Amino acid sequence: MATMNVLVATAEREVYRGEADMLVAPGLAGELGILPRHAPLLCQLKAGELRIRKGEEEDQVFVSGGFMEVQPDMVTVLADTAERATDIDEAQAIEAERRARELLEKRSGDTDIALAEAELALAVARLEWLKKRKKH
Numbered sequence: 001m002a003t004m005n006v007l008v009a010t011a012e013r014e015v016y017r018g019e020a021d022m023l024v025a026p027g028l029a030g031e032l033g034i035l036p037r038h039a040p041l042l043c044q045l046k047a048g049e050l051r052i053r054k055g056e057e058e059d060q061v062f063v064s065g066g067f068m069e070v071q072p073d074m075v076t077v078l079a080d081t082a083e084r085a086t087d088i089d090e091a092q093a094i095e096a097e098r099r100a101r102e103l104l105e106k107r108s109g110d111t112d113i114a115l116a117e118a119e120l121a122l123a124v125a126r127l128e129w130l131k132k133r134k135k136h
Contacts, residue, residue, distance in 0.1 A: 002036035006052055008061055008077040015082040016052060016061055023075055024051040025068050034070055041070040047125040049132075050077060060084070062129050064122050083126075090130055097123035 006023055008016040023034040026048025034041075045068055050061040066079035100120035107113065 003054065004034075004036040004038075004072075005074045006077075007075070008050065008052075008063070008079060008082050010066075010079050010082050015079070015084065016059060018052070018054070018059075020052045020054050020075075022051075022053045024049075024053075025077065026050070026063070027068075032068075034075055037072045038070050038075075040072070041068075043068055045077070045079070047122055049129055050082075060133065062126060064125075090127075093123065093126045093130060097127055 001021060003019040003021055004023075006016060006018060006020045007014065021036070025032045025034065025043075026046050028044050028046050032041075032043065045063055045066050047064045048062070050063050052059045052061070062083050063077065063079040064081040066077060066082075068078075069076045097120065100116060100123050103116045104113070104120060
């Protein structure tokens, strides 16, 4: 069976590198399923789960957004931030959501509303992903 190389990286570090049979990514218009020998593609990603499958094994990585480049034998994800589920501290994720909500409630002249809303959306997406993973 054909495979493709997958690289998931942020500006700071490499989060995942390996071979895969399939990758599912959170595109802006919906989920994208990528198989080996996929046509070249460049797309923007939204916050969500990146699923990387090889045989019966599956790795999940939470990305906060970014870009994905697909070539027939290589997929590169350049994410704003990326974390494996095992790297996310649920207590810290809950605290980040609380701080973002508090910042929006106590709006002052210094508050960047768009940035606060983006931080809240990211915190909520991370927590929803963690809750979904706990169910499985």
